[in-house]
Amino acid sequence: MGTVSKYNYATIDIESTGLNRYKDDINYVGIGLAEDIGSPLGKTIICNMYQDKDLDKLLKIVDKLKKNKIKLIWQNGKFDTLFLEHKYGIKLPIHHDVMLMGTAYELATSHALDDMAEKYLGVSSWDIPMKEKKKPNNPVVEKYLGCDLRYPWELFCFFYESMSELQWKHYHKILRPAYLMYRRIEKSGIYIDLNKLSKVKKLYKKKQEEKLKVLKDQYDINWNSPQQVSDVLFDKAGLPTIKLSQKTGKPSADAKVLKRLCAKGFELSQQLADYKFYYGANTKFLNKWGDYAAYDGRIHPSFGITNVRTGRTSCSDPNLQQVPRNPELRNLFTAKEGRSLIEADYSQLELRIAADYANELTMLKIYREGGDIHTTTAAAVSGVLEDKVTKDMRTKAKAVNFGFIYGMMAPGFVNYAFDNYNVVLSRQEAERFRQLFFQKYSRLLSWHQEVEEIVEALGGVANRFGRFRALPDIYSSDRWERSSAVRKGINTPVQSTGSDLLISASVEVDKLLRKEMNGFLVGTVHDSMLADVADEYVEDAKVEIQRIMARPKIMDIFDVDFKVPLVADVGVGAWGSK
């Protein structure tokens, strides 16, 4: 081990018995050492951590890595470093992460280690069954671990040589800072009111049982089985078929179908919808959260910045980004006594960005004057004055705005309006809405046209910060595939630009809160952020968060500006309570 000092780089990887650092254990820690970029790994060290066997050895190596200022390279190092810190108090920096480099290099592909190794290094998968990985003292794992050290190193060398100047900038200025922020978020976790949780849980469990009994009394089947439900509804009970399932060809009984059947007055469809509501809330959310919060009363989800083809973030274990807009559920997320949860949302971020992209003068004017585009659209499509627009009309207009901007056609709009907004439209009405919409915002269609030309010319699209998504289907002979590529070309830069703004603003906010306001971020949801702040700093924090969100530094770093102001609304209290 005395030779460590001649190395400048190290890759590190852990093998654990599972993904949960609060419950699972580390079986192995592997370290691969290399002298310079381009040279192979010179040495690999395997620590067998079963029952902490090689803990002393690991601590000594960690010490040497730090002393010699060896650059540490990881694949998804957020996971490994959080695990190591929690289990052994070992804190290691993430100097580089090949998963992030891979994302900077090519956005819309898999950034899993084996996929990147295959794609860029021509290596076929070395994966072993989960069963093997969980075994301690297993030579099979040690060989596997060798690959998990070697290929990240080779990928690092590949990306180091291959990334363009702009990709390096994305990596250093957007991806890596955001990744480190999400690591802090994951470590902090979000507070959940466990007392309230158990009450809501009890209530929802009871409701679920009641609703199930109503169904079981009529037909004693497994009401969670789509096949059995289909047989009962459309065969035995004789309800009309609305649509067929994609692959199986059976009549579908999904939520949209049930909604239509309910509208026709079938009681059974309403009973099933009621059951599904409680069943879903229980199994996917309420029943999970207590376990997730078992360690410290906080939930520590995992955020991904490399998984989504548009550059948005993903979230899992549990997915905070799909918590229902149901106050009984969302309000459970709050802050401890003496602290407050702050939610800061960008106001209509994507529509503002779309207006900017399209240079759509009417939309730009509305936003410059602090107007509300949903209301304006509602007035335009229904032909009344803005002050005559009701809340219901405004809601309809929301669907119009999002749907049509991203390339929805009239038939899709009929369904969308009904499913999401309870608005019944004929095909003709939908066509008329679409026409009126594009009359009102006349530059949108020419923007769509321009996007098609750009995607065709470049084989993809870039967002405002230059992040590129390849869309090879634009060259497909299949018309559907091609038009799909165009719609992605319209949607991606808008979503992606919004996401980069939000995560970059979040980095600034999180740093400021931690440094000066006894606070920290606890999560982000696409165009909003959630912060946990000591009560005495809440008013200051609100002001600072709004200031940062209105103009994140990333705009200056990339020389990006928008023709409309960016506006954020800030609220204080349990999540979803305002």
Added chain:
DNA sequence: TTGTCCCCGTT
């Protein structure tokens, strides 16, 4: 145990 399908929550 793994893979496919359906379904459903969010944006």
Added chain:
DNA sequence: GACGTACGGGGACAAT
């Protein structure tokens, strides 16, 4: 014949 984008996740069911 369909026809906004993008995910994570659970259960059923079949294949292994």
